[in-house]
Structure formats: C-alpha cells, structure tokens
Amino acid sequence: MDKLAELKQGLEETWHSLGEGWRQLRDRASEALTRFTPVNRSRNSLEDAHSPPALASNWGLLAGDLYEDGEQIIIRLEVPGMVKDDLDLEVRGDVLIVRGEKRVEQERGHGRYRVRQCTFGSFRRSFALPAPVIAEKAKARCGNGVLRIELPKEARARGRRIEVRSG
Structure with a gap:
C-alpha cells in the first residue's frame, strides 16, 4: 500500500507541476501573442x-x-x-x-x-x-x-x- 500512496503522491506533484508550467507560459505569452x-x-x-x-x-x-x-x-x-x-x-x-x-x-x-x-x-x-x-x-x-x-x-x-x- 505504501508504493501505491507514493505513486499517487508523485502523480499529483507531476500534475501540479505541469499545470503550473502551463499557467506561467500562458501568462507570459499572453502579452506577446500578436495578430x-x-x-x-x-x-x-x-x-x-x-x-x-x-x-x-x-x-x-x-x-x-x-x-x-x-x-x-x-x-x-x-x-x-x-x-x-x-x-x-x-x-x-x-x-x-x-x-x-x-x-x-x-x-x-x-x-x-x-x-x-x-x-x-x-x-x-x-x-x-x-x-x-x-x-x-x-x-x-x-x-x-x-x-x-x-x-x-x-x-x-x-x-x-x-x-x-x-x-
């Protein structure tokens, strides 16, 4: 059961990190996006x-x-x-x-x-x-x-x- 909890925690951290990365990219690029x-x-x-x-x-x-x-x-x-x-x-x-x-x-x-x-x-x-x-x-x-x-x-x-x- 410990392995399953570790895997779950690792996936949650990875998901949070990806979400934060996309948020930062969107915020930084929004001003630079030009038509x-x-x-x-x-x-x-x-x-x-x-x-x-x-x-x-x-x-x-x-x-x-x-x-x-x-x-x-x-x-x-x-x-x-x-x-x-x-x-x-x-x-x-x-x-x-x-x-x-x-x-x-x-x-x-x-x-x-x-x-x-x-x-x-x-x-x-x-x-x-x-x-x-x-x-x-x-x-x-x-x-x-x-x-x-x-x-x-x-x-x-x-x-x-x-x-x-x-x-």
Whole structure:
C-alpha cells in the first residue's frame, strides 16, 4: 500500500507541476501573442501552389521586455527578420505603440511546406508605460533582430530625494 500512496503522491506533484508550467507560459505569452494581418492576400505572396492555406498562421509571438529605472523606461522587443524601415513607433498618452510589417520569406522550388510556423504581415503591439515619458527625447535602434526603445521619464515621474536636515 505504501508504493501505491507514493505513486499517487508523485502523480499529483507531476500534475501540479505541469499545470503550473502551463499557467506561467500562458501568462507570459499572453502579452506577446500578436495578430499579423497579411498585407497581400494573393496566393503567391503567402503560400506556394502546393501548400494548403491552413498552414499559414496569422498569430505569432513578439516577445518583449519592459525595464524601468529612475531615469528612463527601456523596452526590448524581438523582431526577427525586420529592419528599422519595417517599424513605426508612437507614444500616445501612457502607451507605446509599435507597428510594423514582417515580410514574407519563403523557399522557392518544387517542394511544399509541411509545417508553417513563421508569421508574416503587419502587426501592432502596445505597451502600457508605468510612468509619464518625454516622447520627443525617445531613442530607438534595431539590430540583430531586437528593437530597443529608450524613453526618458518626465522630471515629475522620476521623483526627487528630499534631504532631512537637523534643527
């Protein structure tokens, strides 16, 4: 009976661990899940003549990080295959909006796609900013598949240390 109890406990721990892993994955990916809208819906631009349309996905992950320190907010967004001309940035109120287009890259030849997980088309991602920023002084650069945006905080958002004097 002890072996059965150990097996039951092991299965319960495994089930809990799997459930927790999926929960964490869902929570982390929910912000990164991005809808891509095909720019050209013509058959030649999205899939070859031998590839079923169902294999082309309109959803993909654009993973990003938002980091805040006392002076600025830094956002890093993975944008594989894109260059600066593919991207458009805008600060609207307390939201950073990133728009872009990932262009179709496909193999030419006589083969056919069996798996198609790469997404292409135009997209829009929004990041809620945790503090007011000076949009006019923002800097952005794109290299090695990563977009880095630096947004200086407004002076009132930075806070100010107040020295306490005696007497």
